[in-house]
Amino acid sequence: MAWKLHGDGNVVSQDEIVLPEERLSWIRTIGFGAQHVVAMFGATFLVPLITGFSPTATLFFSGIGTMLFLLITRNQMPSYLGSSFAFIAPIMAAKAAGPEGDLSRASFGILATGILFALIGFIVTKTGTGWxxxxxxxxxxxxxxALIGLNLAPAVKNNFMSNPDHPNSTPIALITLGAILLITVLFKGLIGRLSIVLGVFVGYIAALLYGAVDLEAVEKADWFGLPEFHTPGNPFADPTLWGLLPAFLPVVLVLIAENVGHVKSVGLMINRDLDPLTGRALIADGLSTVLAGFGGGSGTTTYGENIGVMAATRVYSTAAYWVAGIFALSLSFSPKVGALINTIPPGVLGGVTVALYGLIGLIGIKIWIDNGVDFSKPVNQFTAAVALIVGIADFTFEFGSVIFNGIALGTISAIVVYHLMSGITKLRK
Structure with a gap:
């Protein structure tokens, strides 16, 4: 892979951008790659921390997935693949339905989702996104x-509220949340965009002062070692695994929305039509998620945090993302990093997720706003209303060994209500 040197490799003037096929000097490229690692790190490590997955395995597949994405998109699409929050709800449901501490069931769901996502990507390369x-x-x-984010609200409450095992969770959560909000409004540029990870740092310091952090595991962990991999469950040996799919497969819709949005956003910023790369982007993210499912990592997606870094720096070089992927891969071989991440207490998680899960919900609302959805029309009103209540209340329905949770039922509700009401309306005209 060869990148054309931009100018003298040292300076980017205010009215210039560094295109995907260009790079700055390698010293500066490494610096920009490090910025992308910092930008993705806060969100990427939160998923394994919340779900119980291995942080080192998650970082490993995040780095591998990023490099795979760059290869499949022919180095034309700058993107970092980090942990997707859309998987949190079905992962928690899978854990609750199996033996305590068993993550193989959730990994099967991630694997199946990745396979479906990659297949959709292949179809999109042939047919486009019209269907x-x-x-x-x-x-x-x-x-x-929206309902995938809001479905997680009860989990936020459990971490936010103090209890006998974690008596200081509420004040720690409030400090964490307050830090995130203040950093967001007081700082611009990269610092403001890193408000989540910086807020977690502030909350962690508060937790240390409250005596809510146990560092014994960090002290015992080795500096270097293999990531903590695990294999997915076998649905042929355990047929109940098939029952997890209704909870996981709707996540594909979120991944499609995020990837399509990423392609369009980058295209607008560099003034190029990147839509022809949409299918390749979906395939790449799908295969990355398949690998994660095979090895015990979290499912992946393109990261808005890193779009923010590109917008702020005007550097869209894919070389910087290769550096970021290599950095993430290197960090995954430090058990001490994984142990440190696992010491973050529930209060800090409660503070960050009360904002984070709400923001996931707002992404859905942003889709309505950006596309001018007319809520004066009953078909739109009832489509959204029914789906949101079913998802937030987490309705469940058992059909034999298959259990449909709120995400699956909310997704089905949205599709059925919209097309049923639209079809009847057209017949009456």
């Missing part, structure tokens, strides 16, 4: 994305 828009118009897509 996706027909099946899931913006009102449906927005409702599904």
């Amino acid at each position: 996706i828009n027909a099946l899931m118009p913006p009102v449906v897509m927005g409702a599904v994305v």
Whole structure:
């Protein structure tokens, strides 16, 4: 892989951008790659911390997935693949339905989701995205994305509120949340964009002062070692695993929305039509998620945090993302890093997730706004209303060994209500 040197490799003037096929000097490229690692780190490590997955395995597949994405998109699409928050709800449901501490069931769900996602990517390369828009118009897509974030609200409460095992969770959560909000409004540029990870740092310091952090495992952990991999469950040996799919597969809709949005955003910023790369982006993210499912990592997605870094620096070089992927891969071989991440207490998680999960919900609302969804129309009103209540209340329905949770039922509700009401309306005209 060869990148054309931009100018003298040292300076980017205010009216210039560094294109994907260009790079600055390697010293500066390494610096920009390190910025992308910092930008992704806060969100990427939160998923294994919340779900119980291995932080080192998650970092490993995040780095591998990023490099795979760059290869499949032919180095034309700058992107970092970090942990997807859309997987948190189905992972928690899978854990609750199996033996305590068993993550193989959730890994099977991630693997199956990745396979479906990659298949959709292959179809999109041949047919385009028109059929996706027909099946899931913006009102449906927005409702599904919103309910996946809001479905997690009860988990936020459990971490936020103090209890006998964690008596200081509430004050720690409030300090963490307050730090995130203050950093967001007081600082601009990269610092403001890193408000989540910096807020976690402030909350962690508060937790240390409250005596809520146990560092014994960090002291015992080795500096270097293999990531903590595990294999997915076998659905042929345990048929109950098939019952997890209704909870996991709707996540594909979120991943599609995030990837399509990423392609369009980058295209606008560098003034190029990157839509022809959409299918390749979906395939790459799908295969990355498949690898993660095989080895015990979290499912991946393109990261808005890193789009923010590109917008702030005007450097879109894929060379910087290769550096970021190598950095993440290197960190995954330090058990001490994984042990340190696992010491973050529930109070800090409660503070960060009360904002984070709400923001996931707002992404769905943003889809409605950006696409001008008209809520004066009853079909749009009832599509969103029914889906959101079903998802937030976490309705469940058992059909034999298959259990449909709130995410699956909310997704089905949105699609059925929209197309049923639209179809009847058209017949009456």
